[in-house]
Structures are given as C-alpha cells and as structure tokens.
C-alpha cells in the first residue's frame with residue numbers, strides 16, 4: 509500500500525450480527541478521520557489520536573463512552589500512544605470515568621517527562637490538561653454502559669505518514685467486572701502496543717495472556733529481524749496460542765505500509781485507508797481473508 513496508511517481495529521471478539529453495520533461504519537469513520545489528520549499536515553500521532561477519538565466517542569466498544577464497569581461498579585480506563593521514531597510513549601492506566609483517555613495519554617507523552625501515569629494521578633493530570641487548554645472536554649455525557657459489549661473490545665490504530673514515521677495506539681476499559689485497579693496489556697508498552705522506526709503493532713485480547721509474551725514488541729522484533737509483517741504476525745499469534753492458550757488479534761504495519769491483520773476470534777472489525785485506496789476497505793474480517 510502506498511503511504512500514508514491508517515489502520516484501525518475495534519477488538520478481537522464476537523459482535524452480534526445486528527451491530528455489524530454500525531461497527532463497520534465506526535471503524536471506517538475512524539480511519540477517515542485519521543487520514544484527514546495526515547492530509548492536513550498532521551503527524552502519525554495526530555492520526556492515531558484522531559482515529560481512536562472517534563471510536564471512544566461511540567458507545568459501541570468497551571472504551572471511551574462505551575466503557576464497562578469494574579467489580580465495584582466504577583469505570584477505569586487505559587490508553588497508550590507511541591511515537592515509533594522517537595521511541596517514546598505516553599500511557600494512562602485506571603484513569604476514572606473520562607471519555608478520551610487517548611488524549612490524556614498524548615498529553616503524558618508530549619507534556620510530561622514521564623511515560624505512564626495511573627489512577628488518581630492520571631485524573632489530576634486530566635484536570636491540568638483541560639486547564640491548559642491542551643484538549644477540550646468532550647460534550648458527550650455517559651448515560652449508560654456499553655451498548656453492545658458482552659466481553660471486551662479494545663480499540664487500536666496504527667498510522668504511517670508519507671515519510672514512513674509510525675505511530676500506534678490503543679484505548680480500553682478492559683474486561684467487564686475486572687478487579688478495581690486491574691491493568692491489562694493495552695496501555696503497557698511492548699505488550700498491547702509498540703512502535704519503532706521499522707514497524708508498529710496494536711494488539712487486542714486477554715491482557716493477562718498478551719502480557720506474558722510481550723506480543724507487540726515481539727511482533728515488531730520479528731520484522732526487524734527480516735520477516736514480513738504477515739510472517740511476524742502469524743508467529744506471535746501462534747506463540748500466544750501455544751504458550752498461553754490465548755485468543756487475540758493484532759494489526760502490524762511496517763514503515764513501507766505493508767500490513768498484516770491476524771485474529772483467531774470470530775470477529776475483528778478493521779478499516780484500512782491508504783493513498784492508493786480511494787475507498788475504505790473494511791469488514792468484520794479483513795477483505796483479503798473473506799471467503
């Protein structure tokens with residue numbers, strides 16, 4: 509695919525048929541917003557933040573507005589954004605009841621000298637971010653839990669700009685009924701998400717299992733070692749299955765815009781947009797895997 513490329517996923521999970529259209533529209537719109545950010549001269553980071561922001565704004569996924577509650581009935585969210593060329597990331601973990609943790613993760617990356625902020629510290633930083641006008645508070649109000657979630661459907665994105673700079677990101681509320689304070693793989697650099705100047709990955713699935721094989725980092729490592737993104741994605745998926753019995757999905761892209769999409773759950777909605785695709789290609793299964 510010709511650069512720039514934006515790829516967005518809506519979680520490796522099972523979605524009821526009646527929501528497929530809405531979900532596909534959402535990931536499609538997210539990829540368009542990401543591409544729009546790049547076309548306006550924005551960076552790969554701008555693109556993944558914009559894409560994730562769109563999905564956080566729906567209540568179709570267990571992230572952002574659609575977040576599900578922990579065991580105590582509270583909403584705690586995790587998000588990460590990573591700049592591959594700077595090899596720097598910003599993450600927030602167990603931040604309470606905000607809609608766009610991805611923008612707070614970006615704030616951590618750009619405006620602090622730290623890379624991971626958790627719990628009440630993250631909520632305090634959120635107030636600081638708003639006070640500084642770095643991002644505006646969303647007008648959306650959370651009126652209900654996730655519209656459709658039965659388990660978990662983390663959202664993720666990768667963008668590669670025209671010069672081959674890569675950014676990747678993820679946002680989630682984790683599993684419904686999780687232990688308060690539980691953090692999965694998603695906001696952990698090298699587990700749920702990783703990017704460097706060669707490739708970027710964003711993973712989804714049971715965090716406790718993905719953490720065990722540092723899936724995002726390993727996927728990128730295999731590409732650094734000379735494997736294609738497809739081979740690398742297949743290797744980490746197979747390692748996860750064999751060593752942890754886990755089910756998962758990932759998107760993996762290299763700096764040339766080569767892309768792999770792998771999952772072993774019934775569904776993983778994905779939208780891909782690139783310079784040489786006039787239309788958005790999307791499906792509950794990636795187009796080239798549909799029978």
Ligand code: ASP
Nearest residue numbers: 660662682692712713715
């Ligand atoms: N990885 C996420 C977590 O364990 C869940 C998901 O990807 O659906 O929190």
